[in-house]
Amino acid sequence: MKRLSALLLCSSILATPVWADGGAADPEQFETLYPGKTYSPYAKRSFPSNxxxxxxxxxxxxxxxxxxxxxxxxxxxxxxxxxxxxxxxxxxxxxxxxxxxxxxxxxxxxxLMGFAIDLQNGAPNVLAEEKGREWYAGFLEGGAAAGVAAVDLITSFTQGTLPESFLTSYSTxxxxxxxxxxxxxxxxxxxxxxxxxxxxxxxxxxxxxxxxxxxxxxxxxxxxxxxxxxxxxxxxxxxxxxxxxxxxxxxxxxxxxxxxxxxxxxxxxxxxxxxxxxxxxxxxxxxxxxxxxxxxxxxxxxxxxxxxxxxxxxxxxxxxxxxxxxxxxxxxxxxxxxxxxxxxxxxxxxxxxxxxxxxxxxxxxxxxxxxxxxxxxxxxxxxxxxxxxxxxxxxxxxxxxxxxxxxxxxxxxxxxxxxxxxxxxxxxxxxxxxxxxxxxxxxxxKRKETYATTGPRMTVRFFGGWEFEDDDLRSRAPAFIGYEKGAPMGGDLGAQTSDAPNFMIIALRDPIGANLDRVQVVKGWLEADGTLQEKVYDVAWSGDREPDANGKVPAVGNTVDLEAATWTNTIGASELTAIWTDPDFDPAERAFYYVRVLEIPTPRWVVYDKVRLGAEIPEGAELIGQERAYTSPIWYTPEG
Incomplete structure (x- = not known):
């Protein structure tokens, strides 16, 4: 009995958080680190983290x-x-x-939603029309005949010459x-x-x-x-x-x-x-x-x-x-x-x-x-x-x-x-x-917190504000700072200020994809005289490349093996980050900013067809591309 009591006492002590002064844990003490959060950075998050x-x-x-x-x-x-x-x-x-x-x-x-299925099945209402019988025969024959029938049907649709019975049966x-x-x-x-x-x-x-x-x-x-x-x-x-x-x-x-x-x-x-x-x-x-x-x-x-x-x-x-x-x-x-x-x-x-x-x-x-x-x-x-x-x-x-x-x-x-x-x-x-x-x-x-890629699953964060600092990138959880100090992709910058806005950008490669070449900010703006302008800024890039006299960063290189339809990640970077301040900001001008992330060169699908199927690639076909991501913009609108 004494042994059981001792074990229960020990269990009770271990179950109660104790600090150096003997007191229980006080959740408020974490407010200076993660305002309104707990010690665990994954608990009580108020922003989207996936x-x-x-x-x-x-x-x-x-x-x-x-x-x-x-x-x-x-x-x-x-x-x-x-x-x-x-x-x-x-x-x-x-x-x-x-x-x-x-x-x-x-x-x-x-x-005409569902019409094609009824055509394939030779539905009675389809075959009741001469055109329906013609298209059905082409579908049964297959190959080029099916293609001709399909094009003729689609042309009839776009030119408004479909039999009225088809429109009646396959409309709202x-x-x-x-x-x-x-x-x-x-x-x-x-x-x-x-x-x-x-x-x-x-x-x-x-x-x-x-x-x-x-x-x-x-x-x-x-x-x-x-x-x-x-x-x-x-x-x-x-x-x-x-x-x-x-x-x-x-x-x-x-x-x-x-x-x-x-x-x-x-x-x-x-x-x-x-x-x-x-x-x-x-x-x-x-x-x-x-x-x-x-x-x-x-x-x-x-x-x-x-x-x-x-x-x-x-x-x-x-x-x-x-x-x-x-x-x-x-x-x-x-x-x-x-x-x-x-x-x-x-x-x-x-x-x-x-x-x-x-x-x-x-x-x-x-x-x-x-x-x-x-x-x-x-x-x-x-x-x-x-x-x-x-x-x-x-x-x-x-x-x-x-x-x-x-x-x-x-x-x-x-x-x-x-x-x-x-x-x-x-x-x-x-x-x-x-x-x-x-x-x-x-x-x-709806709130535009989205981005596009041409297929790879890169992870991209983009925040705009006025107070970002280089030290903000030292954290492995920068989104806390991003949401605290600014607006995410799809959002709007704050009130008018004479200071230029700055942006925090984090891009990680697709875990099973190609390394990253560079990160760019694309800006568009409206000048006072009504002229629309744009500029593309390289803000982060892999390796030790240096911009030329025009501010252009040289090409990253190319590791594509066309004979094997592959590439190597011996160039590029697994992640790129930047705090970037707009050097051309005018507080009186409407503007938007979005991020474009480029991968290193990789083979296009035609190369895989050549290697796997023995396909002959036509002259003029592109063999290599740089896949990319585009974020939703962040907008700046002057007051008044």
């Missing part, structure tokens, strides 16, 4: 174009792959992601249409595992007047109870409209009807021939006025900056002093190359220029319609969210891995061609959020 990786733009066989090009996979398959399972692609190839995603949005096209509110929507919603509900994997309900509103891309993806914060109260909007008259105002009204009606929350975001301004980021009367015959800027700012807080159909950050014509602006640019024409690109269109197509034009519109109309956060996606039409160079399954089922796929043009017309080898294995969105749930990730995207 980056969750996802894809905001994936299509299954439910989409008209995806299904016509042979995609037989449904939403259930897409969710399985995203969550880490191995599945079989539409062409019979086993496929699995190198690492599972944390979240995803399935965005099947709204117009129709029984067949709503049945497909219900399947999409149910599949997302089944895949959603709060805290582990987030499956968003969404769709792509497919506006493409004159072949000019005005597509918007829509992402719902809500579950089936709200989503099944509505039918997604289409663009074909008389059931819908291609004007963005039509979509914005649908979003307004959705929130009023369901009590839910939604957002929209555009993509591929590079295929809009100047209509994506209008500044005056340059889109769809519409007018950029106070109503336009207010509604676009309200409903479109995010932009998809890079994906399979080219990178949309910058263009060398617009940014001639930026040696990294010429990256995976698609600048031939509109979506179907029925109209060629002219230089005057470019300023209304690329994200950096849109951010600059937003400053001018804000000064003119009081609201910045292009104050968007930045993300990336695949826009895969295979149901496979593959953005890895060595695991790239292409844009559509017709160009899944094969020895000849890079010779298959993405689009070709009498005016021009976009070659198959120009497809970009991109991209993913990193979201800084507290938890992996619909609420947390959606809200992080």
């Amino acid at each position: 980056v969750f990786w996802g894809d905001t733009h994936v299509h299954t066989g439910m989409s008209l174009d995806a299904g016509l090009f042979g995609n037989t996979l449904g939403p259930e398959d897409a969710w399985k792959l995203a969550k880490g399972e191995e599945i079989i692609s539409s062409t019979g190839l086993p496929v699995k992601l190198g690492r599972p995603l944390d979240w995803m949005v399935l965005t099947d096209h709204t117009d 509110g129709a029984q067949a249409y709503d049945r497909v929507w219900e399947r999409i919603v149910d599949a997302a509900e089944d895949a959603n595992e709060p805290g582990h994997f987030t499956a968003f309900i969404g769709f792509e509103w497919t506006s493409v007047p004159k072949g000019f891309n005005l597509h918007r993806n829509v992402m719902l914060r809500d579950g089936a109870n709200s989503a099944l109260q509505v039918s997604p909007p289409v663009t074909q008259a008389p059931f819908g409209d291609t004007d963005p105002f039509y979509l914005w009204q649908w979003l307004e009606d959705y929130e009023e009807r369901t009590g839910g929350t939604a957002m929209a975001f555009a993509h591929n301004g590079n295929l809009s021939n100047g209509w994506m980021f209008p500044t005056e009367d340059t889109y769809h015959g519409g007018k950029v006025d106070e109503e336009y800027v207010k509604l676009r700012a309200k409903w479109e807080p995010h932009y998809e900056i890079t994906q399979i159909k080219g990178d949309g950050e910058a263009h060398p014509y617009l940014s001639p002093d930026d040696e990294f602006a010429d990256y995976e640019n698609w600048d031939v024409g509109n979506l179907d190359i029925t109209e060629l690109k002219t230089d005057d269109m470019l300023s209304r197509e690329y994200a950096r220029e849109a951010l600059k034009q937003g400053l001018l519109l804000e000064q003119k109309l009081g609201v910045n319609p292009y104050k968007f956060g930045i993300g990336a996606a695949t826009d895969s039409h295979t149901a496979l969210a593959t953005a890895e160079e060595e695991n790239f399954f292409g844009k559509s089922t017709s160009v899944e891995p094969s020895a000849t796929r890079m010779n298959h043009p993405f689009v070709k017309s009498d005016l021009g061609e976009i070659e198959g080898y120009r497809l970009l294995a991109s991209g993913y969105t990193g979201v800084w959020a507290k938890n992996n749930t619909r609420r947390e990730i959606f809200d992080a995207m």
Whole structure:
């Protein structure tokens, strides 16, 4: 009994925290170290400490174009792959992601949603029309005949010559249409595992007047109870409209009807021939006025900056002093190359220029319609969210891995061609959020605390303020200081001051990826005379390189082995950090800042095809690229 009592006493003593003076621990003593926190830096955090990786733009066989090009996979398959399972692609190839995603949005096209599946199955209502029988025969024959049928069907859609019965059966509110929507919603509900994997309900509103891309993806914060109260909007008259105002009204009606929350975001301004980021009367015959800027700012807080159909950050014509602006640019024409690109269109197509034009519109109309956060996606039409160079399954089922796929043009017309080898294995969105749930990730995207990558999963932090110091980088947990002293990516700098703002930047390489070459800050600003300016600053780089007389840091080098489709991390850095102060700050000028992180050179997907499949790479194809990340901007607005 005495022995038991002694053990209990000892246990009691060890269970009670004791300080040198014999007193119990006082939580208040930690306030000077971590204000409002505890000794453990991981407990009681009030800021997002996790980056969750996802894809905001994936299509299954439910989409008209995806299904016509042979995609037989449904939403259930897409969710399985995203969550880490191995599945079989539409062409019979086993496929699995190198690492599972944390979240995803399935965005099947709204117009004629589900029609392709019924065409593949020879549904009676499809075969009742002559055109339906013609397209079905082409699909059964396969190969080139299927391609011809698919192009003819899509052309009929874009030119408004589809049989009326198809529009009636596969438009908002129709029984067949709503049945497909219900399947999409149910599949997302089944895949959603709060805290582990987030499956968003969404769709792509497919506006493409004159072949000019005005597509918007829509992402719902809500579950089936709200989503099944509505039918997604289409663009074909008389059931819908291609004007963005039509979509914005649908979003307004959705929130009023369901009590839910939604957002929209555009993509591929590079295929809009100047209509994506209008500044005056340059889109769809519409007018950029106070109503336009207010509604676009309200409903479109995010932009998809890079994906399979080219990178949309910058263009060398617009940014001639930026040696990294010429990256995976698609600048031939509109979506179907029925109209060629002219230089005057470019300023209304690329994200950096849109951010600059937003400053001018804000000064003119009081609201910045292009104050968007930045993300990336695949826009895969295979149901496979593959953005890895060595695991790239292409844009559509017709160009899944094969020895000849890079010779298959993405689009070709009498005016021009976009070659198959120009497809970009991109991209993913990193979201800084507290938890992996619909609420947390959606809200992080709404507040713009996001960044895009072309595929690698780099970790990037970006804070702006007025009081950052070099010593702030000594901590291995710099986010505490970042949130305490400043605003994160997607935020706004504080009140006007004569002092220049400074920024804290931390970039870590993808743990299984390439080392980092450099970190850059991209600044855009509006001068007093209305002139828009931009500048790219190298703020951190690997090795002992020195900037030249023009302030340019030399190239990092190249370790790519084209014969083996690999590289070595013998150059570059595993992490780069900087405290950077704007040397050109004027407190009277509106401005924005975002970070671009570049990896060292690595092989593009075409090199993997050559090594694995014996593919012959066409002349002119890029073999090596520098993958990258783009953060959402931080904005500065003068008082008054």
